[in-house]
Amino acid sequence: MRIETLRALNAERAARRAAILVTDVGDGEQRLVREPDIAADPLAEALRAHLTSGRSGLVEAGGRQLFLTVQVPPVRLVVIGAVHISQALAPMAAALDLAVTVIDPRTAFATPERFPDVDLVPLWPDAALAGPVPPLDRYCALAALTHDPKIDDPALAAALRAGCFYVGALGSRKTHARRVERLTAAGFSEAEIGRIRAPIGLDIGAATPAEIALSVLAEIVAAGRAGGSA
Structure with a gap:
């Protein structure tokens, strides 16, 4: 060469x-x-x-x-929320060679004991994504799982601006409708907001945190294969 x-x-x-x-x-x-x-x-x-x-x-x-x-750049998975779903999702994603980062300012949840061997960032998403976490890009997937707009919304906005190949958010259709209103007020277009997978995950009838994690990971893999990012 x-x-x-x-x-x-x-x-x-x-x-x-x-x-x-x-x-x-x-x-x-x-x-x-x-x-x-x-x-x-x-x-x-x-x-x-x-x-x-x-x-x-x-x-x-x-x-x-x-x-x-x-x-192809290695896929990064940024998870917003150190919740039960995230605990199940992190080892599954690692088994697929995805680099996982979990962000959550709630230090009672974001602990090494709950997330061993995981890149854990106990900061608000806007601070985390502007500092210790590498910038988002189109080879990143972001899953917002806290169900708290104060935490999820800034991360979703950052993912949309960065063009992440996958952006998903936990919540019912009613919850997402309110999310759409907030993001519209923040200046995002209908097409941009339409990129958010909500309710998050493939429809497999998931009920437990592990099943929801599986549905999310399957949706991420499917999105990556369709767009050349995973």
């Missing part, structure tokens, strides 16, 4: 941007395709398919074999 290609690849990785290295198997020639450039690339369909799956592999084009090395 040429040094300039390696530097460009490393720069995309450091900036948490997706890229695909195209290698001609026959002569070893390589070129880097950044995610914003995929639509205009002659291999757009194949590149998009591999980016969506997150998997590298061989393709054939113009009678030549090309190996597509996919580099």
